[in-house]
Amino acid sequence: MMMRIAIATAAVLVTLVLAGPLGATSLLRPGQPASQVPPAEARAIAVEQQLLCPQCTNKRLDTCEIEICQDMRRDIRARLDRGESEQDILRFFAGRYGDRILAALPTSGFPLWLWGWTLLSVLAVSISGLAWLRRQRRPAAEAPALGDAEERWLSQLADPSNAREG
Amino acid sequence: MNTTATVGAAAVLTALGTAGFAAVGGLFVARTGNQRLLSASVRAFTLSSGFVVLAAASLLTALLRDDFSIAYVANVSSVDLETPMKVAAFYSSQAGSLLYWATVMSVLLAALVVMVGPRMAWAAGQLVGISGLVVTAFLVPLAFMASPFRLSETLLVDGQGLNPLLVDRGMLVHPPMLLGGLASTAAPFVLGAAALAAGRVDGAWIRLVRPWAVFGWLVLSVGNVLGGWWAYTVLGWGGYWGWDPVENSSLLPLLPLTALLHSTMVQERRGMLKLWNLGLVFTAFALAVFGTFNVRSGLVTSVHSFAQSSVGPYFLVLLALTLVGSIALLIWRAPQLRADSDFVSLVSRDAVMVVNNYVLLAIALIVLGGTLFPVFSELIDDSRITVGPAFYNRVVGPLLIALLILTALGTLLPWRRAAGQTVLARSRDPMLVTLVLVGALFALGMRDPFALAGIASAALVLLVTAREFFLGARAAQRGGAPVATAVLGLFDRDPRRYGGYMVHIAFAVMAIAVVSSHVYQQRVRVSVAPGDVFEVGAYTVTYGGLLERRGLANGIESEVVAALRVFRDGREVATIEPGRRFFSRYPGQPSAVVGLHTSLREDVYAFVEGWDDTQRAQLQVMVNPLVAWLWIGAAFYAAGGVIAFLPTRATSPRTREAVAAAVSGAGT
Known part of the structure; x- marks a missing residue:
């Protein structure tokens, strides 16, 4: 009973200690207050986040400061103002720079091979892992039984009266 | 001359x-x-x-x-x-x-x-x-x-x-640690290859290889974290890990090394996994050579491409020779690689260690595939596909959570085998507390499933490991030692075990920091004139205009920074100055100056995208939660690694206890 109470108290304490600073940060708020970002800007940012910088490696468009990226961001806003859809804009940039401009790895065409490799890696590793574990389950019985001499030797070892201190 | x-x-x-x-x-x-x-x-x-x-x-x-x-x-x-x-x-x-x-x-x-x-x-x-x-x-x-x-x-x-x-001062520590870590994978490789060539792959080489493997693993880990820290404070894009091909190549050898530290324990105890352990040291070294080749060759474009050159093909040949040589050695000595005992209970630490090895292997395969994919896409499909962070986060994220859960499980389970009852009894309290914690976070408004799963599994690791320290210290306390001495005594008694636990704690803390800063980053982009005020997260920022500095050392011609004053709840917490640095010898290549205010809770991080003659500036300002804990966790990780590296005392605990008893007996 005491144990339970101790656990419950500990749980509450840990929660408070951990959730205190977390709660105070932005962690528990579901995002920025809507008033801060105008909806048009939010849409533009959403598009930027799906594109990469055409020059840097692995840098998302919304975090890159070089000139091309600033131009691209202006272009995105102009296109949104003209009423183009998110997909239109992504397709336009993919047409101009190739699929490599898309932040998310496409799930069609050649990139399917990488998805396949990923799936295969996980599968191969899981299967060989499971096979290994299965092998471990079988064999205890197959191990050769100990001979008489070995049994005697073992029991001698186990017998404390035979222990010699050095 | x-x-x-x-x-x-x-x-x-x-x-x-x-x-x-x-x-x-x-x-x-x-x-x-x-x-x-x-x-x-x-x-x-x-x-x-x-x-x-x-x-x-x-x-x-x-x-x-x-x-x-x-x-x-x-x-x-x-x-x-x-x-x-x-x-x-x-x-x-x-x-x-x-x-x-x-x-x-x-x-x-x-x-x-x-x-x-x-x-x-x-x-x-x-x-x-x-x-x-x-x-x-x-x-x-x-x-x-x-x-x-x-x-x-x-x-x-x-x-x-x-x-x-x-x-940057970071250059004094990050590259030497990272390159040193890559280079030190050679020691376990040589030991393993020598043992295999001599045809003796029993416990002897495994016991000898440990300190060298721990050394390489430790230096490489620290090098990777310092790389993240450099990216965060110098490159100026608000993150610390971008899945850049070269970052990947320095992470890759760390995965088999980490696996090795766990699987050698199984070989030491059970005489199993001989082939596996050799495979791991060979893989770690081959991946280190691959990393060097990758940086040198310009095979994959990267922020590190400044070190490129013509030795790339040489390293490709070296890599091939390493692989072929290793495989040939393994085949030549295959008959010696039979396990001494080949039974392991599924519910045991041994089994969890093996599963953890498989997960690390899966991560390595996926990261390697992603790193090389742009090359294949160009060779085969003529389309240079970029494999960006989105792919890795999506695929490696769940595997990271699996690793955390396995870490907790491995700590809970005993070696050899466990009765179901024992497992239940040991895991009940930590599970209970974790559930309460997750419930509380959910009730408080955290909804992201990845964040909840990540924080829950990290919390489980923390609790389970804390329990080990508690139990160990309590056992020592029965001998009459005060609490602090009892806990510190654990490190002295079994540095390998408790140092390892410390690394696990650090791993969990870093995981929480990574998940939080990844999922809950807040970011605004503003175009402001001097005197403008804007908000980001819980902070209010005022822009005071641009400052130009001249007469700096190290070839810096000038530095232009935006003066930002950061307020929280009406109180000024910091002045940060993000900007650009111009170099007289590299006119087209200004570098970023990051404006950073760090606290235990969150970082306010700013960089400048551009400005015009009227001092109107385009800024990006973000709030990155809990990033400081990544560095704190890393320091803890390194400390735990150093403790685990220290040799275990030669005498067995039992002998020492007997001696201690004899001494105290003689005193009374």
Whole structure:
């Protein structure tokens, strides 16, 4: 009973200690207050986040400061103002720079091979892992039984009266 | 004649010759057992590492003395660099970083040959022979393809200066640790290959390899974290890990090394996984060579591409030889690789260690695939696909959570086998607390499933590990020791186990930091005129205009920064100055200056995208939660690693307790 109470108290304490600073940060708020970002800007940012910088490696468009990226961001806003859809804009940039401009790895065409490799890696590793574990389950019985001499030797070892201190 | 260059180049050649002698001599000893040849080979090998150090010292001297008649010095340094930056220029380009690699590796291998050789007499020849081979292979490009001691073609009064991205104090620690870590994967490799070549792969080499594996793992881990820290504070895009191809290549060898630290424990206890452990040391080294090749070749474009050159193909050949050689050795010695015992209960720490190995292997395969994919896409499909962070986060994220859960499980379960009841009893309390915690976070408004799962599994690791410390300390306390002594005594009694637990705690803390900063980053982009006020997260920021600074050291012509005052709840918490740095020698390549205010809770992080004549500036400001805990966790990780690296006391605990009892008995 005491144990339970101790656990419950500990749980509450840990929660408070951990959730205190977390709660105070932005962690528990579901995002920025809507008033801060105008909806048009939010849409533009959403598009930027799906594109990469055409020059840097692995840098998302919304975090890159070089000139091309600033131009691209202006272009995105102009296109949104003209009423183009998110997909239109992504397709336009993919047409101009190739699929490599898309932040998310496409799930069609050649990139399917990488998805396949990923799936295969996980599968191969899981299967060989499971096979290994299965092998471990079988064999205890197959191990050769100990001979008489070995049994005697073992029991001698186990017998404390035979222990010699050095 | 330039004396420094001559000494350096001669030292490299002599080192190459002596290492080559050690290679041939050692392998001959392996066949004949000639003891005089053995000691000659060992001496030749230590001598060779001495000459490599001499070559490194020559290059360092040339850099410190601004000897621009040496082409390498003229390319990477200049008169106006401060002394620490001149030191950092050593490894800032290809030839120098190769020399640094070779230096770390040959010193480490010389230590290995001298310290471990006598304790591994059955493979002493193989040990020095393979060490000699590896060092020779790395000295060849230094002597013939990318020598840092070539002379300048024209007489120069000043050099070109250091690459702007590298002008940072972080450069004094991040590259040496990372390159050193990559180079030190050679020691476990040589040990494993020597044991295998000698045909004895029982527990002996496993016990000997441990400190060397821990060393490489520790240095490489610290190097990776420092790389993240450098990216965060210097590159200026608000993150610390971008899944850049070169970042990936330095992470890759760490995965088999981490796996090895766990699986060797299984071999030590059970005589299993012999082939597996050899495979891991071979893989770690092959991946380290791959990393070096990847940086040098420009195979995959990256922020690190400044170190590219023509030695790429050489390293590709070296990589192929390492792989072919390793596989051939394994096939040749396959009959010796049978397990001594081959039974393990599914519900045991042994089994969890194996599963953890498989998960690490899966991560390595996926990261390797993603890193190489752009190359294949260009070769086969003629479309240079970029594999961005989105892919890795999506795929590696869940595997990271799996690793956390396995960490908790492995700590809970005993070795060999466990009764279901024991497992239940041990896991009940931690599970309960974790559930309460997750419930509380959910109730407080956290909804992201990845964040909840990540934080829950990390919390489980923390609780389970804390429980181990608690139980261990309580047992010690029964002997009458005070709490602090009892906890500290655990590290003394079993540094390997409790140091490892400390690393687990750090891993969990870092995971929480990564998940939080990834999922809950807040970001605004603003265009502001002096005097404007804007908000980001819980902060109010005022922009006071641009400041220009001149007369800075290290080739910086000027620095333009935006003065930002950061308020929280009406109180000023910091002034941050993000901006750009302009270099007189690299006019087109300004580098970013990050504005950063760190607290335990969250970082306010700012960078400047641009400005105009009216001082209107485009800024990005973000709030990154809990990032400080990533660095705190890393420090804890390193401390735990150092503790685990310390040798366990030779005496068994039981003997020591008996002695202690006898002593206290004599006292009363």
